[in-house]
Amino acid sequence: MVAPRRAAPSSLLLIGPVLIGLALLAAGCDEAPSGATAAPASPPPPSVTVVTLRQQEIPITSILPGRTTPFRVVEIRPQVGGLLRDRLFTEGEAVAVGQPLFQIDPAPFEAAVRRSQAALARAEAAVGAATGTVNRYRTLARAQAVSQQNLENAEATLRQAQADVVSARAALDTARIDLGYTRVTSPIAGRTGRAGITTGALVTASQDEALVTVAQLDPIYVDLTQPSAALLQQRRDIAEGVLRRPSADLAVARLVLQDGSDYPHAGEIQFSEVIVDQGTGSVTLRAVFPNPDQLLLPGMFVRARVEEGVTNRALLVPQRAVSRTPRGEPMAFVVNGEGVVEQRVLRANRAVGHDWLVTGGLNPGDRVVLEGFQRIRAGSRVNATEGSVTAAGS
Incomplete structure (x- = not known):
């Protein structure tokens, strides 16, 4: 009796996967499609909070460093x-x-005064004698008892004596002045x-x-430094009506002391230098402050808040709505009328409270993204909701 042949192990390994594949294919064929597969729904646009920019009237201030200097300084010398x-x-x-x-010590000068007094008395006596001689010679000259030459000599002697009196009086005045200087x-x-x-x-x-120095500290000067470019822009704004101020050189200033406290008295900018420092590119503004309590001493470092003027064209953007480009430029996202995000590069070099004062890149009526800009990019469509911000400087 012949024994049955067993399949080779390699043949069994190949048959298994084939059978499994046929079973899966049959199962797929049994499920008839009931209709076309639905496309995935697109996600809704992200929601953002925006703030609409409007021009405002606000005071414009600058923070400038400075040092105090005496109002007047006198070095006393003898x-x-x-x-x-x-x-x-x-x-x-x-x-x-x-x-x-x-x-x-006044003793030598007191002696000089007495000496000058004696010289004056001697000169006055000489005038008296010369006056008497002239009067006699005039009488004798009319009677032709003395010559005309003698009379002229006597008159010349009188004039010399009178000049000596004037000189002696001047010397006496000088001696008295020197005595006073002691x-x-x-x-x-x-x-x-x-x-x-x-x-x-x-x-x-x-x-x-010097024997001593006397400094007048009430009022007191504060010399502030300001970049010349900022001064030019400020004067240009005043000339164009962007800033309103009574004068280009007169402005109110308030001090912040070294310990961070506010100085209680306001000062006034008096003038600005006409020469720009070549090393720093800045000009010096001189302000005068009352100092009744002698709180400000010469040489103190202070910071001054200078009121440049008032503008009614200010566009204020909350600082949290402004970010930076890879180049470090300030930028903000704006939602246009079609609900599409635009990226704007700003010109903002001044902080006003918690806002940036924007002078370029934005216009009144622009809707700036205040919240949710982390989920958007330029060109994306968003669902914008108007938000509110606190007043500038609060």
Whole structure:
């Protein structure tokens, strides 16, 4: 009896997959299509919140750095030489106009006054004698008792004596002035600094070293620096009516001190320099501030908020609606009338509160995307809903 042949293992491996494929094909053929397959529905456009831009009337301010300088500074120097006998003030105290500060030894100058007084008396006596001689000679000359030459000589002597009186009086005035200079006084009201020379020192007239410095601090100057380009733009805006201000050089300023606190008194811009600094490209604006409490001292660094003017053409865009392009330029998304997103590059170089003051790239009536711009791109269609923002500067 012959044993049945067994299939080779490789043949069994090939038959299995073939049978499975035939079964799947038969199953597919049994399901008849009931109709065409429906296309997937397109997603709805993303929703965004927009704000419609409108021109507003707002004050325009600039933040400028500056330093305080005294309103007036006087270096006190002696006008006559001598021994410095007394100091008549306390260093750092406030002094009034004409208040004595130093006393130079007056003894030599008092002697000079007495000497000048004696010279004047001698000259006046000589005038008296010469006047009597002239009167006698005139009488004798009419009687031809003296010659005309003698009379003319006597009159010349009188005129010389009178000139000597004038000279002696001038010398006496000079001596008295020098005596007055021995008491050194303050020419302005202000606050004194440190005394440069101690009592007992010998001083000379108009010496290089000052005895003391007196600075007037009320009011006080603040010198601010502003880029020349910003100053030109500001004046151009005023000329074109974009900014309204009484004068191109007069403006109100308020100070922010080094500790961040606000200075309580407002100041006023007085003038701007006519020369641009070649190193920094900026000009200096000088403002004057009242300083009744002596809170501002010379040399302090401050920041000033300068009111440039008022504009009624301002377009304010919330800062959260502005992003940056890869090149670092400010940009915003705008929804046009067809609901399509446009990308706009802006010109915005000034912050007003929580907004950007836009001077280019946007127009009144544009709808700027305020929320939801993370889900959109230029050219996409969106569903825009009008939103609201807080007032500028709040």
